Amino acid sequence: MGTMEAREKNEYFKEFLTQKLNELLEEANKTVSGMTNERENFPDPTDRASMESERNFTLRIRDRERKLISKIQDALVRIENGTYGICEECGEEISMERLNARPVTTLCIDCKKKQENDEKVRGL
Numbered sequence: 001m002g003t004m005e006a007r008e009k010n011e012y013f014k015e016f017l018t019q020k021l022n023e024l025l026e027e028a029n030k031t032v033s034g035m036t037n038e039r040e041n042f043p044d045p046t047d048r049a050s051m052e053s054e055r056n057f058t059l060r061i062r063d064r065e066r067k068l069i070s071k072i073q074d075a076l077v078r079i080e081n082g083t084y085g086i087c088e089e090c091g092e093e094i095s096m097e098r099l100n101a102r103p104v105t106t107l108c109i110d111c112k113k114k115q116e117n118d119e120k121v122r123g124l
């Protein structure tokens, strides 16, 4: 690694994450307007029950999207203040390989593995 300048790397991920964020926000808007349409199409109370479970499903997905959206926003803040791509645990640079696989990560692969192991140990 180290072939890419920090500024280049930031620009690259800024573009990538901004695009991803816009996609998610667009998708979230679609979900909201889709829900409104369904409500108008099913005035029958028996349909309302199945509609409710569908709505809960949509909300669960949206919850996951919301979390991802906030993670992306955090990553964009880190790009702005120059801490993006630096492990918050050990302060080492996170490899490009890992950032490409998981652009919103705040941990290098070693610290992530350590954290997962700790969680496993606590889980037992």
Ligand SMILES: [Zn+2]
Residues within 6 Å of the ligand: 087, 088, 089, 090, 091, 092, 107, 108, 109, 110, 111, 112
């Ligand atoms: Zn680390």
